[in-house]
Amino acid sequence: MYWIDAILLAALFLICYTMTFHLILWFENRNHLYKRGYKKQKLPDLSLIIPAYNESNGILNTLKRLLKVNYPRNKLEVLVIDDGSEDNTYQIAKDFSKRHKFIKVFRKRHSGKAASINFGILKAKNEFVGVMDADSHLTPNALLNCMKYFNSDDVAAVTTRILVKQKKTLLEKWQDIEFKIIALARKIKESLNLIDVTPGPLSIYRKKALIKVGMFDEKNLLEDMEIAWRLLKYGYKINMAYDAKVYTFYPGKFLAWLKQRTRWHIGWLQIITKYLNSIFKDHPVGTFLLPVALLSVAFQAIVTGIIIYLFLTWLITMIYYIHNSLVLKIMPQIFYFDFQPNIFTFYGILFSILGIYFSLVILRQYKKGPRIFELMSFIFLYSYLPFLMVFVYSLFKILTRRYSWLTK
């Protein structure tokens, strides 16, 4: 057995474990997805923070939509934090707030999203603080549903189901499938307190807990995941309101998508580095999230290296082959294919079936599902190739020290 085969088998073992783990959780929780963690209680006062930087195109629409959200106005304050925008975001929000007293607008020097959220937390007067993106659209009951999941004092945060607002391009349709799958995968992990991110489009926190853990990390590129890891490390719980839906915009063009995912990926690596000394400590970060993340990074690096090596070897071989064929005036046989099944065929077929089954189970909940082509291309193309590019691009960014956190 060659070493490449051994590494690929080990990587497949990890993938298999992850898939099986999710499927088991799904079977155990499938009957109470909407009600798990739900507790009827008196509605608390809530401060909703909207950090905004150059959001003049969408901020008005977001604020208008907030008017349709079902939450008593006397219990809600909205804090728009303009992060030193260079456009007229501040003016638009300010004008709008004049007609709606529960909306307050602040302006500060540009210092990043996490810093804006922290600024908002300190300004917020209520015990619960929500954080939402300036281009997120909440469904009318999103806030009401969220608050029901603060079912005990140790619940520090409640996340929501993030869905894709615009589904015009194939990339947006793929992300629509991806986020629907992620939402369910996140909800089923709630039973083990393994929700590892409180997404930016809308998450609600207990202010006291945020202050205790030191609020958002202003140096991290993925502040919404970092805060979740920190809350878990401090022994808090994170719940998910699967019935609280939030729509947001995701990149429709590949380059914008690559840029966003690279930022997320590097942010994720930052988090892993930051929490390295928590390994095997008695909290979800130490016992599960960090070990799995480290194994994922290791296999990602090795498998990406193997794929690139195999691809380059094949490419150079083909270049030599075609060049010499042309010199000798021989028709090159490029598309030679001789199928020989082996152990990898078994795992390939099995994982494809599991992937398709799990996707269909999730997508069945939605009225309008994807077309066959969209689903198949999502499973067999989107899930591999673009993420390989993200990994390579992230590595390039890190090696060329294009992110200041590396040099500090």
Next chain:
Amino acid sequence: MKMGPYIKAGLITLFIFVSGIMFGIFIDNFRLSEIRERISRVEVSSLDAMLMSLYFQKFGKGACDIALDTNLRFNQRIYSEGSRIEEAIKVNMFTPELEQEWRRYILLQVQFWFNSVELKKNCNFNYSNVVHLFKLKIEDPQEKALNKLQSQIMLNLKQKCGNKIMLIPITTDSNLSIVDAVVKQHNITKLPAIIIDEEKVFQGLTSLERLNEVTNC
């Protein structure tokens, strides 16, 4: 923290993995037995051809054509069978015995080559013995490309020349002393290499035109 799902997932994964390995072993063994069967058939044909040549050498040249026909039929199968075994060696993970089968196959080729030389001499045939020497396991992309192209050229040559040549592919990385001796005797330092009628040696990529010129095609 609950441990239930972690252990359950671990056990199921282990089961799936063991099933996968069992499947892999089953498929590899299936392929191995198929290859063994093919080689056995080739072995029988080879022995048949060899004994036929021997028979006519001992008891008269009157029926040399029958011996030639037997050898040609055997030769037709060589390339297709060889490439099938090559592919199997590349994908099989659990059956190192396959390499042994490959070596057996190479010995049959060498045996056939010697037989063909004898037949040509004793019956005064004018076909050319074309021995194609190459490596099976190559990492270097340039070598891999040359190997692939040379194999294609050899197939084209066989298609073009038909019965006028006996095409004998032999891998040099099979750890066989007879093959090492052939390589040493002909001073071959660069692969792929072609030996034509035990005299002319071409090292590196050799074009179809060049091979056409030197064979009796």
